[in-house]
Amino acid sequence: MKRHILAGCSLAFALASPAWAQETQTEKEAARDVLAKMAALETAIDVPALVRAMTAPDAARDGVAARARALMDAELLALSDDLCTHPEIGYKEARSVETLAAVLRAHQFDVKIGAAGFDTAFVARYRQNNGAPNLGVIVEYDALRGTTGAFHGDQHCAQGPVGIAAAIAVAEYLTKNKLPGSVTVFGTPAEELLEPSAKTVMHEAHVFDGMDVIVRSHASTQTSRPAPGFGTCCLNIDGVKYTFSGAPAHQMTAWNGRNALTAVIHLFDNIDAVRSNMRPEARIQGIITEGGAAPNVVPDRTQADFYIRYPDEVYLRQVREWA
Ligand SMILES: [Zn+2]
Structure with a gap:
């Protein structure tokens, strides 16, 4: 028997209760190094202060969120429905990419389709980008492989519209208030396929270089609000x-x-x-x-x-x- 490990993705920090996966002393001991690293990082960037600052009343932030919601209601929910009903599997998401790119162009983003050798990756930069800090927004759009065809069963059809709503709202806010900062949307193909890992290849090809923060949203089937701090969001x-x-x-x-x-x-x-x-x-x-x-x-x-x-x-x- 030959056993071959294709890839190991380790996206394992986000806002969630810390380390709930380790309950027994043996498990905590086994995970000690990982937990120590997370605790050090949490202390280094002072997560409680960040949370306090980010959750305090803030009219500007609320305005950006309201603009993102308005974009969803006005056009991006329909975009999500469109992608949901035209599913395409990894590395074949040509129509999905064209559709997302058209919306980004209409909202003042320059879109370059194709990156790191992937035809269905893209990089979209806001035309009025104004230096640092650089925000990157990652979106995914591939569907699941079914025996009778592709289908969207992991909410990837909503992910582009949600990410684009956030990107547009933040970019418009920066421009309107003449603030420094840039917004770039990265289209990353084939999240549902393990090999090659598109984001790893794109990272190694320096596609994400220059970003200060990169975020990605992923819908789930439940509504929840985890406690602030590092924890385990993903498998x-x-x-x-x-x-x-x-x-x-x-x-x-x-x-x-x-x-x-x-x-x-x-x-x-x-x-x-x-x-x-x-x-x-x-x-x-x-x-x-x-x-x-x-x-x-x-x-x-x-x-x-x-x-x-x-x-x-x-x-x-x-x-x-x-x-
Ligand atoms: Zn997913």
Whole structure:
């Protein structure tokens, strides 16, 4: 069996209650280094003071938020519906990108489609950008892969419109008040595919250079308001590909072969068997991408793709070792 880890994404800080994933002393001990790093960062940038400043009454901020909401109501909710009903999977989001780019151009952004070698990445800079500080807004727009076609099941069709509403509202505010600052919207393709990781490639190609802060929104199915401070907002993901090798034989003389399909079926059964020993936040799901070529041939090669998710990378590593 060959096990190949495709990628590990570790987007794991945002406004949420700190480190809820570690409840027992053993877990806290295992995650000690990660928690210490988060605590140091939280102290270094004085999160409580930031929260106090950002949540105090502020008419200007409320005005920007009201403008973003007005943009959503006037045109961007309709844009979201349009993207939802025209789903495109990762790296094929040409129509979605053209649609988002047209809206950005209409709101005074220069849009360059294509970045870091990806045809469906884009960079949109506000025409009246005025130096630092530089705000970057990341938007995603790819749909999920279904057996009968693409579909939007992870709210990515809303993500562009929400990000664009925020970008326009902040950019207009800076211009109207003659304040220094710049707003750039980054279109990042294929969030639902692990390899290649588009944002990593774009980062390594210096697409995000110059940004002081980069934000991204992602809708979820529940309304919540987490406590301020660093915590775990997102599940870390390991994409793992399992390949089994056997030996082919005709079905009538199957004893001359070695059945790789049996192995992949055991993999699924064994993972199910250890699920009850895992913490409930773990998500392990896989598909068989290769199951053999013909029913009269003993399959000599099978393959399964799994996504293994857990909030913190320490426990995720343990889960992956069990799987
Ligand atoms: Zn998503």
